[in-house]
Amino acid sequence: MAIKEPERIWWKPFTRDERLWVAMALLWMMGSFVFMPVYHFIGAQNPPSETYRVRDHEKFRALVDGMVAKYKVGEDKGVPVVKPEPGSDVFMQASMWQWYPVLELEKGKTYRIHLSSMDITHGFSIQPINMNFMVVPDYDYVLTLTPTTAGDYYIVCNEFCGLGHHLMVGKMIIK
Amino acid sequence: MPEEREKAEEGKEPIPAWQLFYDDIFLLFFLGVAIPTLVYTVWGLMEIVQIPELPVFKP
């Protein structure tokens, strides 16, 4: 009994049902175990792992400002809209409580989007397609991203970042 | 008394090694601490200290 000491020797062979169940479960487990790495190499959509340390936030801010100065094509609600060259490095800065700047990207072209935070942790959640990544201060996370559908996308912050958390919405325009 | 217990068990079938392993909660304790600490924590910390610096980008 689970509440009493078992008999002296309880190490006994499994019965047929038990063997069957364990074998089935084991097969399923091995299937999922193999799935993750295999999909990592053949799949189209995986969490990226390219990342850099940002010791000095100003250095990242300078990259953002440089990009805005060079590629700005307009403004949306006072936030600069930037149209970087396809294939280039694009910098997106998170801070309490803004995503900066607004990006305009071309459908079918690949971009390297660098995400970093100037203050605390934020969550980069692209809506309505619902893709989510963390933005951690002092680190640069590089998403290699190829938009496939045109439209307006919004970036909702989905990690608690203080009282203005619910105000933190950014935008991405895919043309 | 361990001697008494040994005497009582004389002549009986020996306990299988796997059962002895499962009964040794201190060995399990050691493994239970070591495995996650090495596989998760220590490995993770090693990766964190090896992150490269932000390179120079040509805009």
Add this chain to the structure above:
Amino acid sequence: MDYRICSLTGLKINKPAEDLIKWNMVTAILFLAIGGFMGLLMALTRWPSVHYLDTSHYYRFLTLHGFDALLLWILFFEVALVHFTSAVLLNTRVVAPFSAWIAYALMLVGAAFVNIVVFAGKADVLFTSYVPLKANGVYYLGIIIFAVGAIVAFANFFANIIQARRDKAYQHSLPLGTFGLAAASIIGIVTLAHGAVIMIPVFFWSIDLIKYIDPATYRLVFWGLGHPSQQINVCAMVAMWYMTAGFVLGAKPVNEKLSRTAFVLYILFINVASEHHLLVDPVLSSWHKIINTSYVMHLAVLASMIHAFAIPASIEVALRNKGYTKGLFDWLKNAPWGNPAFSATFLSIIGFGFLGGTTGVIFGTEQFNIIRHNTFAITGHFHATVVSGTTIAFMGGTYLLIPYIFRRNLVLPKLAAIQPYLYAIGVAVMLIGMMAAGTYGVPRRHWDITFSNAIFSFSFDPSADMFLSMMGVGGLFAALGGAMFIIISLGSIMFGRKIQ
């Protein structure tokens, strides 16, 4: 020595063990009352047409809800189980009652620190307190004191076992229930050690004695506390399932080897699952993520599959032995559905297995995690594990232990008979609403998903609103069921008819 014989079970109950179990259980229930009430406020705020709390109270009470419900209710209850399984089940004593009381006092002081400083509005950081978000130092100090107390409490388990072995309270193998708590205690010590290791520097940082804490290191080590503490729950919950089946039905594990293998797999492999929380973080490599989230080959999931087989099988065997042998399901029809200790256990097995375990394995896959991370679906998943699994199992455990330990009968037995069902259904409706809303991208921990004052306005698919309302309605029922539990358990402890 100071023992009495329990007239219901024949167990030899050591007085210090009995007192420790009583105090830890009552404290656990009180924190569940606070945490559960905060949960109700959360449901009322996330229900779009109600939207009850203002911004700062929402985050403040969310911090408290996470902390009181997740850490305090569950860990205090688990310490009660530590003493129950390592002393009472073995008919032996608590070796060092003094240190067990110190542990209790430290846990209580730490818990009080955190509750007070959060209520005072000085720590609106949510229970994850991701650095460099900063709370008042008292918050971190409270966590450290609590963690040290809990480590001492789990260490008591091992001290009791060593003594029990010396006293020949057992010969070779621990009873399965005790073995399950051994797994819980091992995991508990790893977990809380991680907690102490990271919270001590963060405390010094919060009082400006240390300049910098690396946010990625914090996240890594914090989840070495945050996730494995859920694995303590899994072990303790499964042990509770086996014990309740044993006490209520006289059920015997169908195969000790099978069930113990499952616990050994937990001990060895379950902790690395902390990585689930970091799948879409920068910093860690893909290999670190893959190896760790697969629980080193999903062996820990295999363990849960084993229990999912072994426990129902043992219940079936026990009921068939009682003579319910007609057809395939006669035993199921004649199970003691009106006994809340049994029904809670059964509901917990279903809820944990079907709602919690499955979603956990899915969301824990790298690629799926991208489309679920930090959405409300995650909140749905862990309410399935930690509420419809662990909390309901421990509610059943409370009903089981009130007669044995407090020597009282349950008050309001009719209400007690329906309480587990009401709570389980409420929680299930709530968490299915959460999971569904999450699939539309609705974030967790978010005060205003209409973004009414944000510069860019965006609205979720209108169906999300419907699912959030479903969550709200389910939450109301869950809160009602939770309140019934508090009333029945505390009422029985204070006013139940005495058992001689």
